Amino acid sequence: MALIEQPSANRASKPRPDDGRLLRGKRSRERIRKAARELFREKGFDAATLRAIAARADMGASSIYRHVQSKHELLVLDLADLQEEAWSNFRQNDDRQSDCSARVRSFFRNQHRLLAEEPDLTVISIRATTYPEARVARRVLALNDRTIGLLAEILMQGRMRRDLDRNVDVLAAASALFHVATGARMSWANGLLTEQGCRDAIDASVELLFVGMQPRTDAS
Amino acid sequence: MALIEQPSANRASKPRPDDGRLLRGKRSRERIRKAARELFREKGFDAATLRAIAARADMGASSIYRHVQSKHELLVLDLADLQEEAWSNFRQNDDRQSDCSARVRSFFRNQHRLLAEEPDLTVISIRATTYPEARVARRVLALNDRTIGLLAEILMQGRMRRDLDRNVDVLAAASALFHVATGARMSWANGLLTEQGCRDAIDASVELLFVGMQPRTDAS
């Protein structure tokens, strides 16, 4: 459990960036991640055997576990990268002055464009959260929270600009947006929606969350 | 793949309810499901070994696969039962004259009460949908669709009563409601929300979907 309790005293294990062993380890990690990523893309997560990954990374299968806690983690690491990329893409094209719901839609489209290239990312990261005891589950949830946080930020700005009602609980709204998008992506992953259909469904849900379902006095 | 292509001609295999073999099979199926259900409750899905289930059902492990396509299916069968129960409970206490959002909330509370007793049901059924090629995935999605359909029905009635705006896409709204609830339950399953917190989160999301986020002219 507790890999390193405490360095017992001031035996302070300095990281020492020139340690040959650590460098080797780092290079191995890179090889593993590269191999995994390639094989995931080629065959999909489930068909990409750990032994195959290990072979391509030129090492024994069990050695992988020196660097990674589970196969899921290999994918979740990519998810983290990709999210980072999606966020930075979004920020670059983001116009903070534009309409709040437009920004949210742009956010999701951005994310979706990247996810669409690697369908396993969505599906497997969700699968990972169905192993609640596992470390990876927490990590995925943390990533989700960051996404939700970003959405909340957008909403918050919208609320300040009076695009949104001032009583809206932005965090609840953000997580609702997130879950709705995730749900649509699951349908897509299961072949119930085309990619376009998935995007449309997300857009529709966003729209819905913005305007609500109750009758409105002003005619549409 | 194709288990039974076609009875080749009019060799019409009548079901014959008095076939001793079929009866035996039926009894076995019952034993398996009972054993599975018990062990799932006792140890949880992941810790309940197929071999253990088989032992309790008093048969070889491989025999189980004569009656079931995968371990997931054993759980999903229960999910189907439970949903049926939740729906009938809901219908009994449902007042079709009452407010639409109240009905939706009552629907979810009903469902949640049953799910809370068997936490694996939510989690594992979601996991099952992360194996898109598998039969079980489709089945879970079909169950979800039924739930969504029921929600849509409630919304439809609300729309007729003018509780909802007449332009609302009830199906989109229903699936949004569903996904939001599922998301909250996943947080609960992962220990991020207490059971009460989960219920509250669902209520809040329902509320949000009803009123929307845009500023409203009439003061709250």
Next chain:
DNA sequence: CGTTCTATGCGATCCTGTTCGCTTAGATGG
């Protein structure tokens, strides 16, 4: 009764993620 067909059952086996105990290689300290 004998033949054939099929639903059910079983043990052996496979596959794959993961763990274990041991070894190796490089660092550290004397």
Next chain:
DNA sequence: CCATCTAAGCGAACAGGATCGCATAGAACG
């Protein structure tokens, strides 16, 4: 140079879900 420590690596083994080929029992049919 030697003792010691530790990150990294390895092959063997384990565990658990699933598959395979064969066996059995009951039905159908002549």
